[in-house]
Amino acid sequence: MLFKNIFNLHIISIFILLSACGDADKEANLVNLHIAASQDIVSINFPVEKNESIISINSEFNFTLQGVKSNNIDTINITNDVIWSLSENALSSIDQQGHLVASSTAELITLKAQFGHLTETFELKISDARFDEIIELDKDSFNIDMCLSKDIKPIARYIDKDGLDEIRPVDSNIINTIAWLIRNQEDNSASQRAYINTIANQASLQTLAAGNIIIQANALSVYTGTVKTSSDFNQSVNNAMNSIKICNSSDTDLNICNVTSANIEKDKSISFISVGNYQASDGSNFNKNITQNSKWGIDNTINASIAFGNDLQNLNITGKTESTSAILSVACGEITQPISSIDITKGVTLNSSVSCDANINCLDKSSNITIDKLSVSSFTVRANDIDLVDNTSQTLSSRPDEISLQVTANYTNSTSAVITIDDELIYNITLGDGSIIEDKLNSKGVYNVLGPGTAKIKLDYRTEEFTVLLEIP
Amino acid sequence: MNKSINPLKALLLCFLINIYMPGAAANTGLYVSLAPAMVEVDTDNASTRPGLIDFRLGYEFDVHQLELSIMSSLYDDNLNQLVVDIPSVNSVFYRYLPYKDTSVKIHLILGVSQVEVESSYPNEPLSTETFDGASFGVGFEEAFTAAPQLKLKLDFIRLYNGNNLNINLFSLGVSYAF
Numbered sequence: 001m002l003f004k005n006i007f008n009l010h011i012i013s014i015f016i017l018l019s020a021c022g023d024a025d026k027e028a029n030l031v032n033l034h035i036a037a038s039q040d041i042v043s044i045n046f047p048v049e050k051n052e053s054i055i056s057i058n059s060e061f062n063f064t065l066q067g068v069k070s071n072n073i074d075t076i077n078i079t080n081d082v083i084w085s086l087s088e089n090a091l092s093s094i095d096q097q098g099h100l101v102a103s104s105t106a107e108l109i110t111l112k113a114q115f116g117h118l119t120e121t122f123e124l125k126i127s128d129a130r131f132d133e134i135i136e137l138d139k140d141s142f143n144i145d146m147c148l149s150k151d152i153k154p155i156a157r158y159i160d161k162d163g164l165d166e167i168r169p170v171d172s173n174i175i176n177t178i179a180w181l182i183r184n185q186e187d188n189s190a191s192q193r194a195y196i197n198t199i200a201n202q203a204s205l206q207t208l209a210a211g212n213i214i215i216q217a218n219a220l221s222v223y224t225g226t227v228k229t230s231s232d233f234n235q236s237v238n239n240a241m242n243s244i245k246i247c248n249s250s251d252t253d254l255n256i257c258n259v260t261s262a263n264i265e266k267d268k269s270i271s272f273i274s275v276g277n278y279q280a281s282d283g284s285n286f287n288k289n290i291t292q293n294s295k296w297g298i299d300n301t302i303n304a305s306i307a308f309g310n311d312l313q314n315l316n317i318t319g320k321t322e323s324t325s326a327i328l329s330v331a332c333g334e335i336t337q338p339i340s341s342i343d344i345t346k347g348v349t350l351n352s353s354v355s356c357d358a359n360i361n362c363l364d365k366s367s368n369i370t371i372d373k374l375s376v377s378s379f380t381v382r383a384n385d386i387d388l389v390d391n392t393s394q395t396l397s398s399r400p401d402e403i404s405l406q407v408t409a410n411y412t413n414s415t416s417a418v419i420t421i422d423d424e425l426i427y428n429i430t431l432g433d434g435s436i437i438e439d440k441l442n443s444k445g446v447y448n449v450l451g452p453g454t455a456k457i458k459l460d461y462r463t464e465e466f467t468v469l470l471e472i473p
Numbered sequence: 474m475n476k477s478i479n480p481l482k483a484l485l486l487c488f489l490i491n492i493y494m495p496g497a498a499a500n501t502g503l504y505v506s507l508a509p510a511m512v513e514v515d516t517d518n519a520s521t522r523p524g525l526i527d528f529r530l531g532y533e534f535d536v537h538q539l540e541l542s543i544m545s546s547l548y549d550d551n552l553n554q555l556v557v558d559i560p561s562v563n564s565v566f567y568r569y570l571p572y573k574d575t576s577v578k579i580h581l582i583l584g585v586s587q588v589e590v591e592s593s594y595p596n597e598p599l600s601t602e603t604f605d606g607a608s609f610g611v612g613f614e615e616a617f618t619a620a621p622q623l624k625l626k627l628d629f630i631r632l633y634n635g636n637n638l639n640i641n642l643f644s645l646g647v648s649y650a651f
Contacts, residue, residue, distance in 0.1 A: 023604070023635065023636075024635070024637060026602055026603075026604065027602075027635045027636060027637050027638040028637075029592070029600055029602060030516070030557075030590060030592055030602060030638055031517075031518075031637045031638050033555050033592055033594050033597070034516040034518050034519045034520075034521070034552070035516070035518045036555075036594065037519060037552045037553045037554065037555030037594060038518040038519035038552070038553075039553075040553035040554065042554065042594075042595045042596055043596065070553060070595055081518060117594075117597065
């Protein structure tokens, strides 16, 4: 028997050993085909418009790999399961998300991306040419409507050690050093119609109102060592907006969402977005979340307050005074109220309503906000200093002359308050009235004890209930 | 992979060592089984599930069974444009019944399998790979009351346990003991 057990143990060990011995090389083809098929990709490429073939030394760049679906029409950006690599001996490095960190010296390298069984390469020059100035706002001219955003890729002149120009998109180091100047074309005044912000090495033009503007880029020329201001880039901000509305930030269908009134409790917040309906160049209409570039106002800051969320993608309104109301308003375009003192890059909120009046380049909307009383999550009730549990009988050790209740409301904002004599708290004896207990005159929450038995008192406050159940000896 | 070990010989030896034990009962004989089966070619990213017809010839001795299994393609499976077919699977299984007195018999299964996988994808030539290796799994079997020689069988077997790819078998069929 011992021999059999030892032998069986050996056999099981052999199987465990064998089962752990897969042939990865043989598996590779089938595994790779499943990777490509899982996303229905039949070929891959590096899209020219999303990748750059010349990268500055010491800069960073995120490469994009595009996949072509099996219908040979649809394309998608491939972000998962790509194996990124650089040619041997490259000084630059790339991670498995396609994020390249350029070396500190110039080099020519080959970038390779493998997705499943598909492989694509991209020739890359790491250049030590030095930045001189911005020469174009974007590689293509574009139209933009008010209250929208557009990512831009400013084009810069770099100069190499032979004095030759290298014209290419500005690199990740320089893009963050540019100070953008925006003026109104008609009077050269500082413009509140638009601004450019740069987040994660990506510059984005944000428009707030229609009109013609002039954009300039101010940046230190690494080549000359002086600050250079670019030439004027003329840009129009159009008004092709049909309507504006307020929606809940949780709404996913921007076509049907609309908030004309809402309720919030004191000290609670709700989150809204503004949605603009635009006419596209092909005549169709589309909806867009334009919260960031809308102007928001609240007509009564004692009753409610407003503030942008962290990323300016939603606006939070907080109730401040119970049983009141406030009007939340939003507008896109040139509003009647002055905003010259406001830093528009942080979003525009006013402590008054925003309105367009008769301005044709402006649309507005408002929503009535009712601030409700804070709701109660639970009660803490004591009878003659004994803690009670809702609808649970409590037997008193001796018969008192009177029973005195103390009621504390625990609110949903985690605060508490004693509400024993609050007008909103309704006491109602539902069992034993007149025989066991009775109300004590002019003493809310206090009862005279008349005799032994079960007394039941129902407490009602802001839709919450509590039942006091006492066994009196 | 350790090529010096012949898993088939090891299995046969295991079977012989187990069956020549004193006290073995007389529940002995040949049986055949037939079942439609689904094979899951499972990778980290996706799976394909072609179908097979699973024929087995076995010999039962008390709580031991030795089985030869031959499977061939019933239908292929298509993931987007990836077509995967299993033209054949050849296996030898040793099945052990740890609880022989229950109505539903549980089988612990060890064996070796050779799985042929055929795949095609747009812009890629048709390719065929053969995967060999140890198999293991669990089976359930219950005899029909009216015809005790006829049994319903359900098997879950990992035919191939690879580094980045596993091949699993799910089969449900009947067996007949002579």
